[in-house]
Amino acid sequence: MPSSRFSSSFSSPDLSVYIDMGNPFLNRTVDGFLKIGTVAAARVAAEETYHCVSKGSISKNNLEHSLKKMCKEGAYWGTIAGLYVGMEYGMQRIRGTRDWKNAMLGGAVTGAVVSAASNNGRDKFMVDAITGAAIATAAEFLNYLT
Template sequence: MSSNLETRSLLDDWRNFDKGCFFDLGHPLLNRIAESFVKAAGIGAIQAAARESCFMAVEGTESSNSPDITGSKNKKNRFPDLRGETNRKSLEAMVKSTGKESLQWGLAAGLYSGLTYGLKEARGAHDWKNSAVAGAITGMALALTSEEASHEQVVQCAITGAAISTAANLLTGIF
């Protein structure tokens, strides 16, 4: 058994990650939630870090008085602590924002994956209905994580989540 551990490579570990046996928490539902969370959180962190790095670089090259694409001189800064500088405050804001977005991606993927698995086990079928319900609940949960969640926004996110997940389920195998 120890020889197997010594001969395994990083590539072997990544192959096992795709097969779904990276975690063993004792129950398939927990394994699925944990794997979905880790995969999506990693993707969310990479996406957020790349976006904010690009934003910092673009803001650092532009002067504060130059007009933006719309022609207004007062640009609305999406991240008020990011100033396009390489100072400590900008880096801290980037790490905080990346961590928050990574957590949101992970929670959304874990919730969706857990709901689809639970509904499949409860109903005995994996179809578009499970995807629609899981997508709607996940969409509502994501809407509630925003700072200014309104009733209309929660309903819109539920409808959007249901539509996207249903479409993905129905289009599986077509492309």
């Protein structure tokens, strides 16, 4: 019985912007901020475009609102990503090894800092730290699979 196989590979485009801050910690933190902040701003742009198209009208007020929302979301998610990348790199430097535990610790610290900055209660603080650790660890394990 004849059989056939389909084989292909998919690779995403590599778009890197390198800003040398003179320190590897700062380089990675700024890189994380720029990449994830751009993704967040692009998501808001797509969402706002959809809303304008579905309403059938675009006004100067809608455009200003969209730009403010893009900047706010980009800065928020970029800051969280920069903090996480910096914490993970810091854990790697402190521990002297590169493994999933760095992601877990970096995620926990990031979740805790974001929660503390949001003035959440003590229970929410712990939940956010655990959530950050879980998400970062899961992402690290998924990276090992690919």
